[in-house]
Amino acid sequence: MRAGLVLLCAAYVLSQFYRSFLAVLTSVLERDVGASPEDLANASGFWFLAFALMQIPVGAALDRVGPRRTAAVLLLIGGAGGAALFAMATSPTHILAAMALIGVGCSPVLMASYYIFARVFPARVFATLAAVLLGVGSAGNLLGALPMAMAAEAFGWRETLFGLAAVSALVAFGIFVTVQDPERVEHDEKGSVLDLLKMPALWLIFPLTFVQYAPAGGLRGLWIGPYMTDVFGFDAAQVGNVTLIMGIAMILGTFAYGPLDRMLGTRKWVIFVGNVLGAVALAALWVLPAGNPWVAVGLFAAIGFFGAAYPMIMAHGRSFVPPHLVGRGVTLMNLFSIGGVGVFQMITGRVHRAVSAQGGGAEAPYDALFGVFCVALVLGLVLYLFCQDRTD
Numbered sequence: 483m484r485a486g487l488v489l490l491c492a493a494y495v496l497s498q499f500y501r502s503f504l505a506v507l508t509s510v511l512e513r514d515v516g517a518s519p520e521d522l523a524n525a526s527g528f529w530f531l532a533f534a535l536m537q538i539p540v541g542a543a544l545d546r547v548g549p550r551r552t553a554a555v556l557l558l559i560g561g562a563g564g565a566a567l568f569a570m571a572t573s574p575t576h577i578l579a580a581m582a583l584i585g586v587g588c589s590p591v592l593m594a595s596y597y598i599f600a601r602v603f604p605a606r607v608f609a610t611l612a613a614v615l616l617g618v619g620s621a622g623n624l625l626g627a628l629p630m631a632m633a634a635e636a637f638g639w640r641e642t643l644f645g646l647a648a649v650s651a652l653v654a655f656g657i658f659v660t661v662q663d664p665e666r667v668e669h670d671e672k673g674s675v676l677d678l679l680k681m682p683a684l685w686l687i688f689p690l691t692f693v694q695y696a697p698a699g700g701l702r703g704l705w706i707g708p709y710m711t712d713v714f715g716f717d718a719a720q721v722g723n724v725t726l727i728m729g730i731a732m733i734l735g736t737f738a739y740g741p742l743d744r745m746l747g748t749r750k751w752v753i754f755v756g757n758v759l760g761a762v763a764l765a766a767l768w769v770l771p772a773g774n775p776w777v778a779v780g781l782f783a784a785i786g787f788f789g790a791a792y793p794m795i796m797a798h799g800r801s802f803v804p805p806h807l808v809g810r811g812v813t814l815m816n817l818f819s820i821g822g823v824g825v826f827q828m829i830t831g832r833v834h835r836a837v838s839a840q841g842g843g844a845e846a847p848y849d850a851l852f853g854v855f856c857v858a859l860v861l862g863l864v865l866y867l868f869c870q871d872r873t874d
Contacts, residue, residue, distance in 0.1 A: 486550075486661030490595045491619050493557055493653050496646070497588035498622030499630075500561070500581075501529055501699065502729070505707035506631040506722050510639055511577065519708050521574040523831030525581040526704045530824030532585030534817045538675060540590045541813030545806075548663030549594030558654035560587020562647045569643035587650070592619070593813050594661070600800060600808045601664040606744065606873075608800060612793035613740025620736060623702065623729035628722030635718070675810050683802045686869035690862035691795055691815055692822035694757055697764055697855040698789030699823040700830060702728050706782055709848045714775040724779050731783035735790030742794070743873055749798045750871035753791050754863060760788035761859045768852035772845040792819060801872045830854055 504511075504522050511517040517525070536556075543552040564583030571577050592615070599611045633642045678684060702725065710716040710724050739756065743749045763784035772778065796815050803811030830851040837847035 486657065487595065487598070489653055489656040489660055490549075490553065490591055490598075491615055493553065493561075493588075493591035493657060494595065494615065494619030495622035495625070496557075496561060496650055496653065497591050498620050499626045499646075500565075500584045500588055500622075501526070501626075502623050502703045502725070503626035503630045504581075505702070505704050505725050506627060506718060507634060507639055508704075508707045508711065508721075509718060510634060514639075515571055515573055515577065517574040517577055519704075520831045520835045521577065523704055523827050523834065525574070525577045526700070527824045527827030527831065528578050528582040529585040529588075530699070530820050530827060532582040532824075533589045534821030534824055536586055536589035537593070537813040537817035537820070538810075540593055541675070541810035543590070544593060544597045544809030544813065549590070549597050550658060550661040550663050553590045553594040553661065554654045554658035556590050557587050557657065558651055560584060560589070561650035562654065563587070565643050565647035565650055569640045569647065592616075593809075593816055596796065596800075596812045597809050598664060600812065601805075605801070608797050610740045610744070612796055613736050616790075616793050617733050617736040617740070620729065620733040623732060624726055627725035627729050628719070631718050631722035675814055678803065678807060678811055678814055681802055683870050683872075684799060686865060687795065687799050687815075688818050690753070690757070690866040691799065691818040693826075693858040693862040694753075694795060694822075695789060695792055695819050696822045696826040697760065697859060698732060698786050699820075700827050700855065701782060702732065702786060703823070704827065705830065705848065705851065709845075710775065710778070712844045713772050713848065714778070716775070724782070727779055728782045728786045732786035732790050735787035736793065738787070739791050739794045743797065747873060748871055749794055749801075749873055750866075750869060753794050753798065754866060756788045756791050757859060757863055760785055761856055761863065763788065764852055764856035764859065768849055768856050795819070798869075798872065826855065826858065 504526055508519065508522060511522065540552060560583050564580050564587055567583060568577065568580035571580060595615050596612060599608055603611060706725055706728060707721045710721050716724065739752065742752045746752060763781045767778065767781050796812060799815040800811055833850050833854055834847040837850045
């Protein structure tokens with residue numbers, strides 16, 4: 483199982499890469515295939531929405547056929563196939579289709595790992611294990627920054643994507659060979675997602691789950707690149723450095739959140755306070771005028787750091803889920819989280835276009851989308867105040 487978990491982690495590195503690499507290809511994709519910022523926002527949104535929509539069938543597959551075949555088959559078809567399609571793209575439509583297919587391919591890899599953690603390891607260490615996997619796997623976030631920009635410049639973006647398609651296929655094959663499925667839970671009640679949706683405790687966690695990762699995921703996945711280019715005139719290499727800084731902050735935040743529930747005896751208040759600080763950073767980007775670019779970089783890093791509460795929220799939701807529904811439970815939570823990013827990428831793409839059409843300053847469309855992210859996060863936090871705290 484060790485080798486299997488290593489390869490699942492490698493697959494998650496690819497997943498993090500695929501959700502974030504568009505930020506450094508903004509200029510070259512506009513030049514080569516005519517993709518506008520809104521096109522790329524939609525493509526990024528398609529990745530997250532396809533990923534999210536797959537969570538229900540992935541959850542059922544984890545409980546019925548296990549993580550080995552679920553992760554390997556989808557990564558091979560979607561991850562490798564989607565990367566190859568991206569490499570051959572000649573129009574924005576091809577980019578949209580490729581990103582959606584890659585989202586399908588990446589959809590099971592993190593949940594397969596979480597399923598194994600929930601079934602094989604003690605419940606009290608779930609948040610820590612989830613955070614470690616997320617932190618290590620987030621190396622893909624870093625690879626999607628400056629290294630991707632350098633590879634695209636050295637080899638060409640098409641050649642780089644073909645190489646990633648080959649890597650995805652090799653990892654998928656390795657998962658099929660090495661991952662061992664946990665023993666199935668024998669239970670008199672078959673259960674379904676509907677049983678989870680009937681649990682009032684989860685409905686007070688879902689709203690924050692839907693909005694919490696959207697700012698960090700959306701900004702790092704796309705908007706930080708156009709913002710630094712349009713407002714401060716950064717070139718591709720400088721954008722690569724900035725996205726690298728935000729990616730490192732997200733990794734550090736993931737490791738920081740990991741053990742706090744056991745150290746402080748609470749999950750709810752760790753999540754709440756951390757996300758309040760993230761909302762403050764978003765409000766600063768929204769309200770303060772664009773001045774020193776490195777102040778903006780620091781605020782992006784803060785959003786990434788404090789927005790890394792995903793494994794803690796997953797652990798909070800999982801604590802209410804019965805053992806025979808663990809697969810469906812973690813994937814349902816993931817549907818809300820990743821689906822939220824996809825929805826907000828679509829929304830912010832349209833906000834950016836609408837405000838840009840009004841002819842304001844270069845920062846005006848970005849201030850508007852920072853406001854959308856900030857208000858949504860605050861509303862999610864208000865509802866989360868009423869949820870039940872629970873630790874294992």
